[in-house]
Amino acid sequence: MRGVVMRTPGDVRVEERDNPKIVEPTDAIIRLTATCICGSDLWPYRGVEPADHQVMGHEYVGVVEEIGEQVTTLKPGDFVVGSFVISDNTCEICQAGFQSKCVHAEFVAQIGTQAEKARIPHADGTLVATPGQPDDDLIPALLAASDVLGTGWFAADAAQAGPGKTVAVVGDGAVGLMAILAARQLGADRIIAMSRHPERQQLARYYGATDIIEERGDEGVAKIKELTGGLGAHSVIEAVGTQESFMQAVGATRGGGHLGYVGVNHEVKIPGIELFFAGIHTLGGPAPVRRYLPDLIQRIWNREIDPGKVFDLTLPLDQAAEGYRAMHERRATKVLLSI
Template sequence: MRAAYLYGPGDVRVIDVPDPVIRGSTDAVVRVVRACVCGTDLHPYHSMKPTPHGSSMGHEFVGVVEDTGRDVRTVKKGDLVIAPFVWSDGTCDFCREGLQTSCRHGGYWNAGGGQAEAVRVPFADGTLVPVPAEENSPLIPSLLTLSDVYGTGYHAVRAARVTAETTVTVIGDGAVGLMAVLSATQFGARRIILMGRHKDRTDLGHEFGATDVVAERGEEGIAAVRELTGGDGTHVVVEAVGHMPAYQQAVGIVRPGGVISRVGVPQYKDAAVGFGTLFGPNITLTGGPAPVRAYIDALLPGVLDGSVEPGKVFDRETGLDEIAEAYRAMDTRTALKVLVRP
């Protein structure tokens, strides 16, 4: 089969690899219907050490079950399924607590990635979610967001305990940031400030419920948000970027007693948490990798009945053979999020 591999900075290739097969009794083999490129994929795209062997790419996909191990019970051949961006057994204490990203036996798709024609899925019962839709359904893009970005935006807002009394700032107008805007709207936040400078994205942010847009960054951005909020800042700041300047903005914007929720994968080791930044004003720091498997059951009905359309974050579609261009488009910000057809 064909699969996307990264060999070094900017070097994405589609190569032939062995077809996935059942190895364990809890495995499933899933034929990928749609995958996508994530903003997180751009981190190794920029910085991965060159390797002659390459690394398989992709952690978001929906597909059709082609085969199952003898102990798989909750999915069967022919089912359309959503695959969260981590695989998990569904039975350990962390999974039962809704923290599948810390599953004692699970892991991330760092081998056999989703940007491929098929994937072997360990712990199929704990990982895959069957959905009542066909593989040619117009709902496929929105269903695909449930594998990562929608659940991640939802996690950011849920972890920050957003309510109807909460004001929220979202830093980052990528897909996760926009999904945080949508989720804050669903939680009833009374004011949602989106910090972004790409008009096509911030227009979608307005559609998802943003009440204000701030294009400035750094100290100018902090000042703009504080001016909008009477000098106080907002109760919640979602940091959906993962770079130090975004975290510094979050510290400058959050209201005393507020919450910073980080869901952008941090590309830095040191973050200010001392008396003058988080400790003194009683700021809570939360977030982390989203256990999206825990949220799919809650978010799926709105996607199926069409009351929410998170799939609008996909603004380009390409075939697997053209995936290198998809990476370039996202890297240059000429695409928000690219849907990939195997």
């Protein structure tokens, strides 16, 4: 089968890889329908992380081709959406809703779903079947559920976005936009998007932002305070992951408020004393997408939400290299690869 391999930073190829086979009785083999390129895939692309002939991709939707003998909730032919972290969905941690910290957790990035097929371990606990074969126009939305939507939703949930709340979203990338969508769906009164890109501001408003703030850092915090009677937002979502954006998010959260964060880079060092005196709740980490998948799939199936708009470029798998370039050069926010 064909699959993306990053030979060295920036050198993305579509190469012939071995067809996956059932190894464990809880595995499923899926034939991918679509996959995509994540902002985190740019880390090795840009050399921020090492890259040495590694497989790529962790977002995916597809059709079950074969199942191991212990798989009970899926059958060949089912269309499935999977989380970017493998989970058994039965351990104590999964049962508490933190499937990304499952005792059997494994990052799908190690499997590499920018490919024609993939072996998914713990298939029952990782994949969720859609109610039927989806219409083509639903594919991007279902694919988004696999990571960016699930991650944005977790961020909004972690920030306790909901009725009566003012939510501030730091970051206007795909995850930030999905967090806006989630905050809106969760019933937040007011959603402040921090964005300085006109086309993303537009998308932010489409997904439910009621206010836009262009300022960053301390000025951005001051602006949030100004809009919230000096108190700060009840719920803040951090969807950038730099030192500045993280501290901006801390500063924007009111005392006793909730900060949900879904990515930080290796350079971030949080001054303990600042976090302490902020007096806020925080929850972050790789999103337990599997917890939200059944609900998100249903909302997409019912056409209540349209997260697919975050993909602004679609290319065939063979042109993966161009997809990486487009994201690297910021010509695209998020690239869908059709297979």
